[in-house]
Amino acid sequence: MHETLIVGAGIAGLACARRLQEAGQSTMVVDKGRGVGGRCATRRVDGQSVDHGPAFLHGSAPGFVSALRETPGRRLEPWPAKVHGSGRPCQPSAFAPGQVRLAFGDGVNAFAKHLARDLDVERECRVDALAFDGDRFRVVTADGERRPSTLILSLPLEQTRGLLDTLGEDSPEIRGVRQLLSMVSTVPSLTILSGYAADQAAPDWDVCYPEDSPVLQMIAHDSAKRATPRSHVLVAQAHPRWSRRELENDPDGWKQAMLVELERVTGLPESSRLWCQAHRWRYARLDAGSELAQPLMVQVAGARLGLCGELFSPGNGVEAAWLSGTRLAERIIGERDWTATR
Numbered sequence: 274m275h276e277t278l279i280v281g282a283g284i285a286g287l288a289c290a291r292r293l294q295e296a297g298q299s300t301m302v303v304d305k306g307r308g309v310g311g312r313c314a315t316r317r318v319d320g321q322s323v324d325h326g327p328a329f330l331h332g333s334a335p336g337f338v339s340a341l342r343e344t345p346g347r348r349l350e351p352w353p354a355k356v357h358g359s360g361r362p363c364q365p366s367a368f369a370p371g372q373v374r375l376a377f378g379d380g381v382n383a384f385a386k387h388l389a390r391d392l393d394v395e396r397e398c399r400v401d402a403l404a405f406d407g408d409r410f411r412v413v414t415a416d417g418e419r420r421p422s423t424l425i426l427s428l429p430l431e432q433t434r435g436l437l438d439t440l441g442e443d444s445p446e447i448r449g450v451r452q453l454l455s456m457v458s459t460v461p462s463l464t465i466l467s468g469y470a471a472d473q474a475a476p477d478w479d480v481c482y483p484e485d486s487p488v489l490q491m492i493a494h495d496s497a498k499r500a501t502p503r504s505h506v507l508v509a510q511a512h513p514r515w516s517r518r519e520l521e522n523d524p525d526g527w528k529q530a531m532l533v534e535l536e537r538v539t540g541l542p543e544s545s546r547l548w549c550q551a552h553r554w555r556y557a558r559l560d561a562g563s564e565l566a567q568p569l570m571v572q573v574a575g576a577r578l579g580l581c582g583e584l585f586s587p588g589n590g591v592e593a594a595w596l597s598g599t600r601l602a603e604r605i606i607g608e609r610d611w612t613a614t615r
């Protein structure tokens with residue numbers, strides 16, 4: 274049986290599992306999705322990869338940057354090389370001095386796949402509930418229960434809260450965790466992916482932050498990352514406030530409003546549009562500044578519960594996710610080494 278069960282194969286959960294595995298600890302990761310990477314997401318549309326979460330990866334922590342650069346395949350660095358518009362970036366820290374910015378020819382999800390190599394990852398395994406039976410957590414999935422000696426939740430804020438709520442009457446430690454989590458909040462992002470005929474003139478930028486759009490915060494020229502693009506692909510993210518307002522409205526309505534704005538800003542004609550998809554990220558990012566400083570580890574009777582994910586590291590985003598998972602693993606490894614020498 275695996276000592277540690279990690280729920281969530283996003284960047285945080287995978288980084289945690291990698292570090293634990295390197296230290297010789299047996300670890301299993303489960304995720305409800307068909308693939309790994311969570312919000313670090315790439316999908317195939319019309320025969321090419323399209324990043325519909327973060328358009329590029331950025332950071333400055335040496336371990337994180339090395340992990341990015343170890344990812345096999347075509348790497349574009351720096352990316353974006355050409356930034357257009359003076360609107361506020363979704364994550365302004367991405368453009369601070371000393372930040373590495375890069376993308377992958379196969380999509381940002383290549384990083385997650387690389388982290389997941391050689392790990393025990395069970396996909397399409399949703400955790401429905403948690404229970405506590407005195408000395409261990411019970412983790413309930415559709416195909417049964419697991420009782421790991423250490424349980425790690427590496428999930429977005431709302432899913433972490435949801436699973437903790439299933440514990441019912443909880444201990445003072447879990448109540449403390451809930452209180453901490455109540456200080457954090459997230460923002461949604463409505464996103465469209467749109468393909469245009471290759472015979473049209475493509476935008477001459479990689480990323481655009483329009484200064485005059487009430488709707489769009491960012492447009493990524495996604496096909497500029499691909500070696501042999503079949504069409505021009507643009508991915509547009511709406512402003513957080515606009516996304517919040519439209520979140521529960523008919524997707525056809527907000528998709529159309531975003532398309533009109535995308536084509537106004539880029540000058541690409543509607544007649545050259547080949548396809549369009551919409552994605553509603555309900556919990557895309559954290560409200561800047563609301564994140565916590567450290568991953569958490571609580572002891573409830575004999576059982577241990579760890580929490581990591583982007584919300585447990587300053588700065589939020591992919592780098593924060595990786596750091597939180599790595600730091601939590603270091604802590605578990607350190608505690609074990611200390612116990613072994615007592």
Ligand SMILES: Cc1cc2nc3c(=O)[nH]c(=O)nc-3n(C[C@H](O)[C@H](O)[C@H](O)COP(=O)(O)OP(=O)(O)OC[C@H]3O[C@@H](n4cnc5c(N)ncnc54)[C@H](O)[C@@H]3O)c2cc1C
Pocket residue numbers: 280281282283284285286303304305306309310311312313325326327328329331363364367398399400401427428429432462464510554556557558581582583584589590591592594
């Ligand atoms: C549109 C968009 C743009 C972004 N732009 C940027 C950017 O420019 N820069 C940046 O740094 N970051 C950006 N981010 C944020 C970045 O993607 C996240 O911070 C990061 O990927 C979070 O990683 P994580 O491991 O903490 O969580 P996640 O990636 O959310 O991973 C959590 C995993 O848990 C799984 N899961 C959830 N519930 C269950 C359950 N009950 N049972 C089993 N598995 C479960 C999910 O399937 C998922 O795989 C953006 C995100 C979005 C959506």
